[in-house]
Amino acid sequence: MEEVVREPVRVRPRRARAARLAVVVAVVFAAGTAMRLGGLEAGVLLVPLVSFTPYFGVAALVALACAFWARSRAAVAILLAVCVCLAWLVLPRAVAGEPPAEGRPLRLLTANLNGGRGDAQVVVDLVRKLDVDVFSVQELTWSARDRLAAAGLEELLPYEITQPMPRGPEGSGVYARYPLRERSGLFRPVGHHMPVAQVSLPGGSAVEVVVVHPVAPVPSTVDEWEAGIATLPPAPSDGPPRILAGDFNATLDHVVFRRLLGTGYTDAAAATGHGLTPTWPMRMLPPLVTIDHVLTDGRAGAVATQAYDIPGSDHRALFADLRVQ
Known part of the structure; x- marks a missing residue:
């Protein structure tokens, strides 16, 4: 052994x-x-x-x-x-909140055209299909403005306040079904063109629409991006109800954006249970983050929101069906 x-x-x-x-x-x-x-x-x-x-x-x-x-x-x-x-x-x-029980309907669409590359016919078809009252557009070029007109946008939304540029992201504008009056002095924009329009709704009431487009927070412009959001006008307690719509280049997780909401705004997509729907980027990758928003003050709210693809653009368009007191 x-x-x-x-x-x-x-x-x-x-x-x-x-x-x-x-x-x-x-x-x-x-x-x-x-x-x-x-x-x-x-x-x-x-x-x-x-x-x-x-x-x-x-x-x-x-x-x-x-x-x-x-x-x-x-x-x-x-x-x-x-x-x-x-x-x-x-x-x-x-999680969708309680929709507003009353208010005047206002159907709003916002879209970033990616330096004018967004398909104008698709945009106009969306305006027609969704029966849009107000269209907030960012990165509007002169050629994109002409293509939108040729596709029939002016027939659907005959009033406009636009600031197109020859190229790049600086241009923007607002189109509406109802008469518009441009407002100045509300705030000092930091970033791209951000026009303010007062929309005269039927019945004599009015609503203020701010087209939002600060610069993107790339390494050389982080401070400018933060200032662009921080200087946006706060939610008012009197005067016309105010709506901010556009490409904020910020999500609900950025502290500077949350401070803006803290002045009295509500994010329309989050209020309708779609706050996690991504809107950017649309190139090579599927959309990953939510940087396009519609914000309403306490006298307005959303009953529905939906994001739509725009061929040629790196952003999805955002539609909001609002009720304005």
Whole structure:
């Protein structure tokens, strides 16, 4: 008989290493959530990244499942708190609120034409199909204005206040079914052209529409982008009801945008349960983030919103069926 004696070999379990890694990942998620909760995004990296908060929430759920597998109580506890916080921040956008019970109908469409490249016929067909009363347009060029007219926009919306440009993103304008009067001095735009029009609704009432288009928060213009949103006019308590519509280049997760909402505005898409519907980009990738918005003050609200693709544009058009008191 031969007796074999083996010395015990100590092997570090894989799950122990996974548990330590899970804690590190959980701390990273906690830091990102704290940044979003505190509105601490700043600089060329964090400002764009905060746009992806809804996806950050999905990633946190995956990380939570991995923490359960790794049997790391600390990581599970941290990630549970993270997921609860992110759900509290994001999920209300997918839940429709109580629609306004009364008010004068106002059907509004906003679209960014991507330097005039958006298909004018598709835009006009949308205006006709949706029976639009007011059309807020960004990145309007002279050639795009001519194509819109040739496609029949002026027959549907005969009144306009437009500031087209030869090329690029600077041009913008507003078209309406009802008479328009341009307002000046309401605020000092920082960014592209942002005209303000007072729309005379039937019955003598009026509503104010601001075409919004600050610059994008690319590395060289983050400060200008923030100033462009911060200088937008706050929600008024008297005078004509005010609507802001356009490409804000900001999501509901940007602190400067939330401050604007805090003055008394409501995001129409979020109020109708479509606040997570992405509107940009439409090139090469599917749309990922929601940067096109319609905001109403306390005397107006949305009963329905819908996003539509515009061939040639990198943005989806946003339609809002509003009721204005």
